[in-house]
Amino acid sequence: MRLSQMLFATLREDPAEAEIPSHKLLVRAGYIRRIGSGIYAYLPLMWRVLQKVSRIVREEMNATGAEECLLTQLQPSELWKESGRWDTYTQAEGIMFALQDRQGRELGLGPTHEEVITLIARDMIRSYRQLPLNLYQIQTKFRDEIRPRFGLMRGREFIMKDAYSFDADEAGMKVSYQKMHDAYHRIMQRTGLAFRAVDADSGAIGGSGSQEFMVLAEAGEDEVLYTDDGKYAANVEKAISLPADAEPSPFKRYEKLDTPNTPTIETLAAFLKCSPTQILKNVLYQVTYDNGMNVLVIVSIRGDQEVNEVKLQNELVKLGSQYGGKAVIGLTVPDEVAQKEWAAKPLPLGYIAPDLSDDYIKSTKNLAAKFLRLVDKTAIDLKHFVTGSNESGYHVVGANWGKQFELPKVVLDVRKARPGDRAVHDSNQILQSARGIEIGHIFQLGTKYSTAMGATYTTEQGEEAPLVMGCYGIGVSRLAQAAVEQSYDKDGIIWPVAIAPFHAIVVIPNVTDTEQVQVAEQLYTDLNAAGVETLLDDRDERAGVKFKDADLIGIPYRIVTGRSLKQGKVEVVTRRDHASQEMAIDEVVSTLRRWVGNP
């Protein structure tokens, strides 16, 4: 394309709406335009990037035997009621846009497609002979984000590839899952981005196991913990590790001590001159289930550790059946308002014991159990520990499970793994931390949706069995922006060659110079003919403006028909390192072709 004939306009100033570099750059360089909160139009340059990402995704998906289709964006509420997710998605979490049609029927705008694909599978898959199958689509999806931000990163309308596998059994599903895992690796490698696959939490999608693919970038919203041997990597939400050993307690005798102004572990350890590993911390939560039931939870954990609330929430979902709850819709440290509602007298916050007595609790009809007591694995072997006394300003020391306090019946791993922890697979490996942008997530779903919606097939033995499913997502538009977040400098974007909108840009410094124009036009034609996708900056602008624009939009190679024409040469500049070289005109096409991978 010729810049003179394109919709091309760059901005000098950072847009007010943008917080992170990639968002600023994509707007300034004319790749995207905001239409509404979290809603962006993809302009022609961006569309080319998205098409390149999509092509890589499509090729790798097709190579696994997956079939492309296109499901519906409008999704009748009935389907989501069958799977049991309508209320959670439209009300409790509220991330699904819901609307009514002219007949008053409720519809959702698809944030994901488990329900629709399961409906189709129920209808069309009849026999084990049709299995395995994997169907995928590349499509715009919708999420009514609480706080849309970061451009395409957390938009309300975004492009995803989502795939759904169907197998006859768990073993087959694991094979399908592994195929997708491998395909995702190849996709990430081909885009040219630094990435890491990590163990992940399955969240609202459900299922038994999942991994995320993270593009590494400082502005990433996720924290990843990994070991240098490459054998372990996980989202911090999911990560496991070996905690440091507890130091032996100096408090051999049980007694209650006056410990004024020590509501935190830090202040308490300083006051008692002991190690935080000798303290038992008791953290209070209020959990609300989808049936409206509220449960108060005390989590006892070793003082040097933190509660991982994602792990805690997952455990609370499992424990929910005793309260008639299927999903947790709220998990909070009770604030003053909540406390007033259910505490009969002011809680001794900062001084709570593992057995906060029931007389603190008013009788409220929505309060299921007075307290649910949980203990993290780190705390069960503590001896002679320090902990709260249920009286403000006082702690007890030298306490032991089975003596002063009963060990809670429910023992769990709800501890937050941290950089510096030792790895579980090899205690010589220390967990390192990196920040990442989640661009892919693969799930072993199992039979969650097929059972709920009755999607069965006939086995070889003639029996009806539920289909065993997996699901696999890649954020196509998010990946494109993540590439910028990983790769830019003060002058603008630096696209990896594989997903750059164009490989090269030929710049005519002075459009009134016939020779410059002639050579540029010829190179422009020849490069494109050779498969090197090339822009021509033929605008009547100053050379400086053109160079700045070429840097800003991030085209990997810039060819300038400038002064060295006299020597039969042009200047070729590599965007990534600004390395410049004079190159004989007749070598440009073959060299560039080689540089961009012989397209």
Added chain:
Amino acid sequence: MRLSQMLFATLREDPAEAEIPSHKLLVRAGYIRRIGSGIYAYLPLMWRVLQKVSRIVREEMNATGAEECLLTQLQPSELWKESGRWDTYTQAEGIMFALQDRQGRELGLGPTHEEVITLIARDMIRSYRQLPLNLYQIQTKFRDEIRPRFGLMRGREFIMKDAYSFDADEAGMKVSYQKMHDAYHRIMQRTGLAFRAVDADSGAIGGSGSQEFMVLAEAGEDEVLYTDDGKYAANVEKAISLPADAEPSPFKRYEKLDTPNTPTIETLAAFLKCSPTQILKNVLYQVTYDNGMNVLVIVSIRGDQEVNEVKLQNELVKLGSQYGGKAVIGLTVPDEVAQKEWAAKPLPLGYIAPDLSDDYIKSTKNLAAKFLRLVDKTAIDLKHFVTGSNESGYHVVGANWGKQFELPKVVLDVRKARPGDRAVHDSNQILQSARGIEIGHIFQLGTKYSTAMGATYTTEQGEEAPLVMGCYGIGVSRLAQAAVEQSYDKDGIIWPVAIAPFHAIVVIPNVTDTEQVQVAEQLYTDLNAAGVETLLDDRDERAGVKFKDADLIGIPYRIVTGRSLKQGKVEVVTRRDHASQEMAIDEVVSTLRRWVGNP
């Protein structure tokens, strides 16, 4: 692909939801599945068809210099309020799905994108030097149809290509429009469908001129009038023609006659033994403007002619300014309920005169003018005509304008052109009728949206001027179904080669016969390698089932590795005419390659 590894399931029975052949066939052959009313998933075979249509569209659009982008499906209400279409689209016509986000802000789901693209143009187009520009996208659109039906034909979620051109002036816009017109011709030709470009009404999109591209098919919802010389074709809504001459009236003397039971032109002409061309018909309408104003309209037209309500509505929009109305949201022949509301005494329906007296009308605050009198061109030269007397059971004969009745001030062409009428461009040409499915529509928009939304550019003279726009749509999913509607037989679909999901299918009659399997596998591999997209029916099914399925899904060429293998031959069957031939195995690839146009 191998059928054994595809999501492949055909149905014997027609689905209950389907009314027309193409809809039945697409469901039965496993191309689409209904997810909700007017909402269909595109299964893998259909997706291939849609991709082929899209590729043709994309190539032809790119060849004109248009740039592809992707606009947003969520559209803030503010934008549509700027253009003045929010109320019409979400309320009056109600074809736009509207929703509220979690902050209570109103959004629409895009049925079209004039507002969004005009916003971008306002932001990015600054100078005449950036013009002309044409931006297009291929995207899923939404319409909350009153009565979704016919599968993809009148669905609520469908795929469209829409393009928007921007020019400095009217002349430039006409050049852009002509380019699109020519591109649409090439697109239609390449798809292999019989089509016709026709003059069309611009409807709610607006603008000064438009054409539709119709795929000809018996089940088409639109009627097209055309002449055999190829010089005229128009949607009946827009068509013009010369009416037959009126016969001279036999009633030279004005008098009122007792004409019992003659409320229709037919009964009256029979009773009076005169020609309908001698009768003046007066048709009553109630028109409702977008400001709530109701106006009663009498249209006087020659008795042998019908009122074209689309033309009438367009004229009423132009006349609306005197009532403060910008859009007509209702145009109905007043029913009994409406009559009770505003008629002081029963109307002499069937006997109405062109000057129905004002004393019929109650005073109602929303009634703007008592009557608006319009006369069609066919009626202004009538002499000694027959017409109503405003008294039930009586007509007058021998009437004349300017004597018994005042000629209405507003003279219009609101007559419905009909097959058999003479053409305007050549009175020897007679209008023919055909039924068509509208799959494309191109519009000369002018400055309607750029003026409303302030999208201006700086002219060469340094002045601000509104951008002059055109817009151009093709229904991609509709085109795919229209192809089936135009081309099927009792056995199933007959795809044109250019948009068939696969070019050929190799059928193994007996999968336990090693030679059959071997030859089929080799042909399958070789054909695909040669660019002939080929399916392999390797399912363990009876040969008869496989032949039926191949016919049903409509693959252009079927290759059967059957009995003639003994002679080194296979059977090759052409789907369109079921013509069968024995072909030497080593000639299959080169022959098929030629037949499908040397891909």
